[in-house]
Amino acid sequence: MWRPGQQAPPPPLLVDSTPSDFSYTPTFHPPSNTSKAPPPLPIKSHRRQILYTLEHNQVLIIVGETGSGKSTQIPQYLLSSGWCGNNHQVVITQPRRVAAVRLSDRVSHELGGRGNEVGYKLRFDDSTSASTKIKFVTDGVLVGEARMDPLLSDYSVVVVDEAHERNINQDILLGLLLKILPQRPTLRVIVCSATIDAESFLEFFTGGKEGKGRKGEEVKGEIISVDGRSHDVEIMYLQSPASNYITKAVETVLSIHANEGGGDILVFLPQASDIEEAVRMTVESLGKKSRLRPLPLYAALPENMIKQTLGEPGRGERRAIFSTSIAETSLTLPFVKFVVDSGTSKGPWFDCGRGVERLVVGQGSKSNAKQRAGRAGRVCRGKCYRLYTSETYEGMDDCAPPEILRTPLTSLVLTLKLLGVSNIAKFKMLTPPPIEALEEALEELYALGAINENCEIVEGVGDVMAEFPLDAKMGRTVIEGIKNGAAEEVIAVAAACQVNGIMVKPRSQQQGRDRDVVVGEMARGGGDHIVFARIMEGEDWRNGGWCKEKFVNQRAVRKADEIRGQLRRLCSRMIKGNRLSSAGTEEEGERLILQALAAGHVFNAARIGSDGRYRTMRGGTAVEVHPGSVFGRFGRFSEYIVYGNTEDGREGTVRICNVSGIDGNWLLREGGDKVYMKKGGVGGV
Incomplete structure (x- = not known):
C-alpha cells in the first residue's frame, strides 16, 4: 500500500458522482432482518x-x-x-x-x-x-x-x-x-x-x-x-491501486455523501496523524451548511470527544468517523452503513538484529478486512469500499502475526521473572517467543540493573520497576530520580511521556511561526523532556488562556497530572512515606533529569557520526530526530542523545521521538559499558 506523501500534489477530490474506479463483489451474510424492532442478539x-x-x-x-x-x-x-x-x-x-x-x-x-x-x-x-x-x-x-x-x-x-x-x-x-x-x-x-x-x-x-x-x-x-448479527454487505474494490490512501479515503467519503442514502460512514486509517489530516481535508472540502460531520476516533482522544463520536448523530446529520483499528472490534457504532477501508494498519515491529523498535504502517490482513467490512452490516444492508484491488486482498496474510513475534520482550521477561518463572523458554505460551528477542530483553534488563548475572531479579530495582505502570526504561528512570534527589522532576517527566500530544500541532503557517517562538522560549536549548518538565512543574497549565497561548494541550496535561499523582503515591510507599525529593535549583533539576534518563535509556541512546547523522549505540542504525521534536528544532547540539520511542519514517528511515541531549559519560557509568561493544555499536563512549 502506498504511503501518503509519496506523490504530490494529490488529485482533485471527486464529489459529483459515485466512485467509478471501484468494482463490485458481493459478500454473503445472513439475510437482512426486515422488522423495525432490532432483532435479539x-x-x-x-x-x-x-x-x-x-x-x-x-x-x-x-x-x-x-x-x-x-x-x-x-x-x-x-x-x-x-x-x-x-x-x-x-x-x-x-x-x-x-x-x-x-x-x-x-x-x-x-x-x-x-x-x-x-x-x-x-x-x-x-x-x-x-x-x-x-x-x-x-x-x-x-x-x-x-x-x-x-x-x-x-x-x-x-x-x-x-x-x-x-x-x-x-x-x-x-x-x-x-x-x-x-x-x-x-x-x-x-x-x-x-x-x-x-x-x-x-x-x-x-x-x-x-x-x-x-x-x-x-x-x-x-x-x-x-453467529454474528449481520446483513448483506457489498464489497467494492479499486480497479487500480491508490497513490495516496488519505486523499482517496476523503474522496470516497465525499462521493458517498453526495450520492448514497443516509447512514454514517466509518473510515479506517492507520494512525492519528492520518485521521487528523483526513478530518481537516474533509472540512475544507465541505460547504458551511453541509449535513456531513467529520469526526476523529483514536485512543488518545479526550474522553468527551470519544463519547461524542460513539453517541447518536444529530437530527438530519450524517457523520464520517475516521478511526484507527480501535473500531474493528468491541466498540459499538450502530449507525454505520458504509465502511471505507484503507487496507492499512499501524503496529510495532521489532528489528532484533538492530535493536530498533518501530511503529510501522503496513498492509493489513484478511482478518482485519473482514472485521472492518462487517461493521457496515450491523443493523441493515451496507457497503464496504476497499481502497485496494481484489488482487491485493488475495495476497494479504490470513491474520496478523502475534505481537510476541514483532515487539521487544523486555516487559514479558521482567513480568515472568517476577511471577517466579525461572526458565522463560519453557513457559508454555500459544506462540513461543523468539530466542534472539529473549536474549535481547535479558541483556537490557541486566544493563538496567534489574537482573544480575544469574538472571535473578535484583531487589530494590527489578521488583520496583515492575511495580510502576511504566515500561522498563521509564521505570528505571524514575528509580534513578528517587536516588539522585530529583524524584518530583523525574516523576513529572515520566507522567508526561505517558500521554500523547502534550503540545498542540499548528494548523496554519502563521500558527507554526507563533508556536516556534513560544516553544523555543520554553526549551531554551533543552530537549523534549525538559519542556515537559517545565510545563508540568508550573501551575500555568491550569489556565486555559495560557495553554492556548503556549500551544499546550490542557486536556493532555491534566491527564498527565493525574498520572503524576499516582506515581507519587507509588513512590511514597516505596520510600516508606518519606517526602519525595526535589532539586534545589532549576538548573540542577534539569541536569538530574537528564542523568536519570541516561540511566533508564542505555538501550535508547545514539551518538553523532562522522556523516553528521545520529546512529544508535547498539547496532549503529542511522536515525533521524522527528521533525516535531523540540530537541530537533530548538535543542543545543549534543554528541550523545537518548530517546523515548521510534516510528517508521519516510523511505524506510527510523524516526526517534522525545529526544534529549546528554553527557556521554553518564551512559558509561549507567551500564552502557555492559552492552555497547558486544552489539557492535559505533565505538561506545
Missing part, C-alpha cells in the same frame, strides 16, 4: 448452552463475530446465574482501554446502574469498589494482579475477550491460566475470539480434544460458535 439463543457447558468444563472457547453480543451479555449471564457469589467477581479482559471503559458503561446501563456492580480498572484509572461484581480490565492489569495473587483467587470466571488480537499480555495471561487451572478446579476460563482459531486455543488448554485434559490433568474444554 445472537448470543441469547446460546445462553443455556453456555452456562451448562461452563458447569461441566473449566475452559470454554466462544467464537462469535463482532455484534453477536458476547462482550456485553456473557458477564450478565454469569452474574444472574450465581458466579459472583461467595465474594467472587467475574473479570473480563480487553486489549484496549477505550473498549474496557465503554463496555463497563454499557453493561452497567443494561443492568439499570445498580450500585457499583460493574466497574473497570485500567492503568492509572480505577472505578471499582468493594461492591463490584463485574470488572472490566485491560489484559496487562490482570497480569499485574497475578503478581500479588498468583491464583487470581478473587475471580470465579476469567473472560479473555478479543483473544484473536494476540497481544503480549494476552499470551502471558493465557499461559498463567494454564498453570492456575489445575490448582483451582472451581475456576472457569472463557476465551472469546472473533476469528476461527478456536482449535488452537482448545489445543493449548486441553490437548485439542473436547472434554479431555492434557497429560492427565483435569482440565476440560469445549467450543461454542455463535
Whole structure:
C-alpha cells in the first residue's frame, strides 16, 4: 500500500458522482432482518448452552463475530446465574482501554446502574469498589494482579475477550491460566475470539480434544460458535491501486455523501496523524451548511470527544468517523452503513538484529478486512469500499502475526521473572517467543540493573520497576530520580511521556511561526523532556488562556497530572512515606533529569557520526530526530542523545521521538559499558 506523501500534489477530490474506479463483489451474510424492532442478539439463543457447558468444563472457547453480543451479555449471564457469589467477581479482559471503559458503561446501563456492580480498572484509572461484581480490565492489569495473587483467587470466571488480537499480555495471561487451572478446579476460563482459531486455543488448554485434559490433568474444554448479527454487505474494490490512501479515503467519503442514502460512514486509517489530516481535508472540502460531520476516533482522544463520536448523530446529520483499528472490534457504532477501508494498519515491529523498535504502517490482513467490512452490516444492508484491488486482498496474510513475534520482550521477561518463572523458554505460551528477542530483553534488563548475572531479579530495582505502570526504561528512570534527589522532576517527566500530544500541532503557517517562538522560549536549548518538565512543574497549565497561548494541550496535561499523582503515591510507599525529593535549583533539576534518563535509556541512546547523522549505540542504525521534536528544532547540539520511542519514517528511515541531549559519560557509568561493544555499536563512549 502506498504511503501518503509519496506523490504530490494529490488529485482533485471527486464529489459529483459515485466512485467509478471501484468494482463490485458481493459478500454473503445472513439475510437482512426486515422488522423495525432490532432483532435479539445472537448470543441469547446460546445462553443455556453456555452456562451448562461452563458447569461441566473449566475452559470454554466462544467464537462469535463482532455484534453477536458476547462482550456485553456473557458477564450478565454469569452474574444472574450465581458466579459472583461467595465474594467472587467475574473479570473480563480487553486489549484496549477505550473498549474496557465503554463496555463497563454499557453493561452497567443494561443492568439499570445498580450500585457499583460493574466497574473497570485500567492503568492509572480505577472505578471499582468493594461492591463490584463485574470488572472490566485491560489484559496487562490482570497480569499485574497475578503478581500479588498468583491464583487470581478473587475471580470465579476469567473472560479473555478479543483473544484473536494476540497481544503480549494476552499470551502471558493465557499461559498463567494454564498453570492456575489445575490448582483451582472451581475456576472457569472463557476465551472469546472473533476469528476461527478456536482449535488452537482448545489445543493449548486441553490437548485439542473436547472434554479431555492434557497429560492427565483435569482440565476440560469445549467450543461454542455463535453467529454474528449481520446483513448483506457489498464489497467494492479499486480497479487500480491508490497513490495516496488519505486523499482517496476523503474522496470516497465525499462521493458517498453526495450520492448514497443516509447512514454514517466509518473510515479506517492507520494512525492519528492520518485521521487528523483526513478530518481537516474533509472540512475544507465541505460547504458551511453541509449535513456531513467529520469526526476523529483514536485512543488518545479526550474522553468527551470519544463519547461524542460513539453517541447518536444529530437530527438530519450524517457523520464520517475516521478511526484507527480501535473500531474493528468491541466498540459499538450502530449507525454505520458504509465502511471505507484503507487496507492499512499501524503496529510495532521489532528489528532484533538492530535493536530498533518501530511503529510501522503496513498492509493489513484478511482478518482485519473482514472485521472492518462487517461493521457496515450491523443493523441493515451496507457497503464496504476497499481502497485496494481484489488482487491485493488475495495476497494479504490470513491474520496478523502475534505481537510476541514483532515487539521487544523486555516487559514479558521482567513480568515472568517476577511471577517466579525461572526458565522463560519453557513457559508454555500459544506462540513461543523468539530466542534472539529473549536474549535481547535479558541483556537490557541486566544493563538496567534489574537482573544480575544469574538472571535473578535484583531487589530494590527489578521488583520496583515492575511495580510502576511504566515500561522498563521509564521505570528505571524514575528509580534513578528517587536516588539522585530529583524524584518530583523525574516523576513529572515520566507522567508526561505517558500521554500523547502534550503540545498542540499548528494548523496554519502563521500558527507554526507563533508556536516556534513560544516553544523555543520554553526549551531554551533543552530537549523534549525538559519542556515537559517545565510545563508540568508550573501551575500555568491550569489556565486555559495560557495553554492556548503556549500551544499546550490542557486536556493532555491534566491527564498527565493525574498520572503524576499516582506515581507519587507509588513512590511514597516505596520510600516508606518519606517526602519525595526535589532539586534545589532549576538548573540542577534539569541536569538530574537528564542523568536519570541516561540511566533508564542505555538501550535508547545514539551518538553523532562522522556523516553528521545520529546512529544508535547498539547496532549503529542511522536515525533521524522527528521533525516535531523540540530537541530537533530548538535543542543545543549534543554528541550523545537518548530517546523515548521510534516510528517508521519516510523511505524506510527510523524516526526517534522525545529526544534529549546528554553527557556521554553518564551512559558509561549507567551500564552502557555492559552492552555497547558486544552489539557492535559505533565505538561506545
